[in-house]
Amino acid sequence: QVQLVESGGGAVQAGASLRLSCAASGRTFSRSTMGWFRQAPGKEREFVARISMSAGMTSYADSVKGRFTISRDNAKNTVYLQMNSLKPEDTAVYFCAASTIWAVPSAQNYNYWGQGTQVTVSS
Numbered sequence: 001q002v003q004l005v006e007s008g009g010g011a012v013q014a015g016a017s018l019r020l021s022c023a024a025s026g027r028t029f030s031r032s033t034m035g036w037f038r039q040a041p042g043k044e045r046e047f048v049a050r051i052s053m054s055a056g057m058t059s060y061a062d063s064v065k066g067r068f069t070i071s072r073d074n075a076k077n078t079v080y081l082q083m084n085s086l087k088p089e090d091t092a093v094y095f096c097a098a099s100t101i102w103a104v105p106s107a108q109n110y111n112y113w114g115q116g117t118q119v120t121v122s123s
Helices: none
Strands: 004-008 010-013 018-025 033-039 048-050 058-060 068-073 077-082 092-099 117-122
Touching: 004 092, 018 033, 018 092, 018 117, 033 068, 033 077, 048 068, 048 077, 058 068
Parallel strands: 010 117
Antiparallel strands: 004 018, 018 077, 033 048, 033 092, 048 058, 068 077, 092 117
16 A cells, blocks of 8 residues: 655746655555656546656656656655646646556556645636
8 A cells, every 4th residue: 555645836927947745655656657647627537647667667648748857766755746837728737647667648547546646826
């Protein structure tokens, strides 16, 4: 079992940066694919980024490619999402999630979820 706690959200202006962190407990973190998803009001939860167990593979949604970077520190059981050049359309609750597989980056493939952290970007 993996428990996830996100932090680092906040309210910023367009163009600013934020770094989200997700602290994991449980012995399976280092064997988990970790992902970030987000959900804006009235919209479905969408994939943002993911990183493989050893951090050898990453992938991103087209909407954040080149602006966001996902990373992980298995020694600290933590995954990060560095978000640069934030836009108002990035406003959402951001969720950290863990999966036992590297497959289609769909929410249904992720077994464990954090409670989310709010990111608000104003123009």
